[in-house]
Amino acid sequence: MEQRRNRVDIGRAPSGRSREGGLGEPVSSSLVRGWQPRPEAPTDRMSIHWPIIRTLLRRPTRTLIVDDRRAWRGIELLVGALHLAAEIERRSESPHIGVLLPTSGAFPMAALGAWIAGRVVVPLNYLLARDELQYVIDDCGTDLILTAGPMLEHLGYQPRVRTMLPLEEVGFAGVPEVRWPALARADDLGVLLYTSGTSGKPKGVELTHGNIRANIDQCRRWSGFNDGDVVLGVLPQFHCFGLTVLTLLPLTVGARVVFTARFVPQKIVRLFQEHRPTVFVGIPSMFNALLSVKAAGPADFASLRFAVSGGEPLPDAVAGAFRERLGVTINEGYGLTETSPVTNWCMPRDHAAHSVGPPLPGVLERIVDPSTGAAMGVNEEGEVRIKGPNVMRGYYRLPDLTAQVFDDEGWFRTGDIGRLDERGRLSITGRLKEMIIVGGENVFPREIEEVLNAHPSVAASGVIGVRDEVRGELPWAWVELKEGASFDEASLRSWCRERLAGYKVPREIRVVAHLPRNPTGKIVRRALHALVNEDSP
Incomplete structure (x- = not known):
């Protein structure tokens, strides 16, 4: 295969013309003129992909994604997704489509193609051990994995599946068939996202279209996130925060997101300098690593509206050093794969050390005695339990486990220990099982x-x-x-x-x-x- 073809999906615009030459007018005009968004129906409002498609059609020439290899305009993402939807229908009989791609614009293009074809997206964690990754592939029952040649080279092996389709082998040239994307109800499965298996084999978390759409809307309402924001995305897209907050949320509102597949502190600082992001979400070790860049200073991070830490507790030493040296107050957030994922987000306007903030709009939280289920008082520790439209449907093919994680009143048992203060702000203090x-x-x-x-x-x-x-x-x-x-x-x-x-x-x-x-x-x-x-x- 010639080198020019090898760069089609990740390094070259899927319109058939190079990114330097731009998208040809026949492709953009035929799609935008021939497929104008119709008045929004209730079904559309609860699907993941329809609001994103509307954004891509309304902003066809706007650069929405910049990754390690290229920039992606709205129409280029949509054209590529339509080509992939046709390939999925031709090659796959499974309702589940595996996506094994690095953090990049190619990932949402592949996911959008699967949703347009009416399939469920299964993000595959390429950092899992070989037997764990194969377990996930076998358990979800997919017969097709969308990937890239460099991704397989990085793995050093090819997982077993009926069809492994590197995007380099897809013919992206020309105008794709303009088709009506599949509709989805709120309770239709949209994403099957496997946990990393810290307590046993990975479990498939069933997130519906309604779950993820609800969480996107909750985050947008809570933060005021809009199309003027710029997101720097460093979390992998197989991670629920990387998928919902750093990929689907920006695409839904039309904000720009800058992806990088590897966290290299010096490079991250350069991306801050070049793109002036307003949103950065990371885990504590990432913020700590940024402090190791001696040349970094407050001016590099001055554009930030939100610096959010999650995944594990933010050490006081890291928070203090970031604030004193770089002038940035890191706020903590909280959520789980099972909650799509965000349930709490401490805003700068209401910052409190060790607090992950109050629940997002539409999320209900209570603290209970884990042995009796009795409600605890203000600032009393107990198990955190959650209700809301963002809470998962259940665990894939694990009905007994699903029943165990919901109590008699339908509250999701998080297994986390925490307390709510007098203002309703949550602090996580431990894990019940630990x-x-x-x-x-x-x-x-x-x-x-x-x-x-x-x-x-x-x-x-x-x-x-x-x-x-x-x-x-x-x-x-x-x-x-x-x-x-x-x-x-x-x-x-x-x-x-x-x-x-x-x-x-x-x-x-x-x-x-x-x-x-x-x-x-x-x-x-x-x-x-x-x-x-x-x-x-």
């Missing part, structure tokens, strides 16, 4: 980790409960050290004694070069159990 019971007292790993992370020598930490014959369980900790720091267990234990109740001080503190993490950077505490019987370094 709670350690020391002599009858409840201890949450997060509280101990926050203390350890504040020590000058500690970059990150993980805490678990280890069985003890006398006290039931005792906390054990593992730490990653900052560059150039030395490990001093006695000093760390003394640090903890000064800041924690005696029963919360770790019985053992060990050092590791790297804590076990999942593909999105979260520390996998259950993997620490395998280290218990290893000799201390």
Whole structure:
């Protein structure tokens, strides 16, 4: 295959002309004139793709996406999606279409093609272990995966599926057949998004068109997000935050999004300088890594309206350093794959340390005693339970597990421990399954980790409960050290004694070069159990 053809889908406009030459007038005019948006019907309002299609038609020449290889105008995304919809109908009989692509404009083009063809999108996590990725492919039952040659080269192998279709092999040249996109009801499945499997095999989370559309609207209403915003997207699009907040939300409102497939701190700062984003969402380790760029200064981040951290608690040291050195206050957000994902978002106007803010419009939250279901009072800790139009339909082919995660009143059991303050702002304090019971007292790993992370020598930490014959369980900790720091267990234990109740001080503190993490950077505490019987370094 010649080199020019190889760059069609990711590096070249799917109109058949190069991005330098622009989209040919016959393609854009025939689509825009021949397929004008009709008056919105109730079905359209609850589908994921119809509002995006309207945006692409209304802004055909506007650059909506910039990625590592090229810029994408509205009409180019739509033309490419129509070509892919035809390929999907020709090659696939499955209702589920796998998408195995790097963070880029090609991902939403592929997803839009699947929805136009009336299929369900299955984002595939290319960071999973080989057997885990194959499990997801087999479990969802897809017979077609949309991918790219460089993606398969990155994997180093080709997963088993009936048809693996690199986008380089799709004929994007010419005018695609103008077709009426499939309609979708609110309760129709739109995305089958697999969890990363930190507590076992990956589970398919069934997110309907109504779930994701509701969350897009909730985020837009809460933040005032509009077509003047510029988003810098660094989270992978197989991650629910990367999909909903950093991809579908901008496309729905017509905002520009700048994607990069790899998080390289120096490059991220350059993208800030070049594109002046107003929105940046990352995990705490990303914000910490940006602090390592010595040349970065407040002027580089002055365009930000929202700097949002999620996925795990934001360490005070990172928040403080970002504010003092770069002039940016990081606000925390909260959500789960099962909630499409955003449920809480702390706004700059109502910033509170360690709070993820109040629930978004339409989201209901309560704090309950996990053993009795009784409601807890203000600032009392308990399990966070959620209701709302963004809450998943269930787990794919797992009816028993689905039944277990909803209580008798239909509230989703998050498994997170938290509290609501007098203003309705939520703080997450731990995970129910990770709670350690020391002599009858409840201890949450997060509280101990926050203390350890504040020590000058500690970059990150993980805490678990280890069985003890006398006290039931005792906390054990593992730490990653900052560059150039030395490990001093006695000093760390003394640090903890000064800041924690005696029963919360770790019985053992060990050092590791790297804590076990999942593909999105979260520390996998259950993997620490395998280290218990290893000799201390």
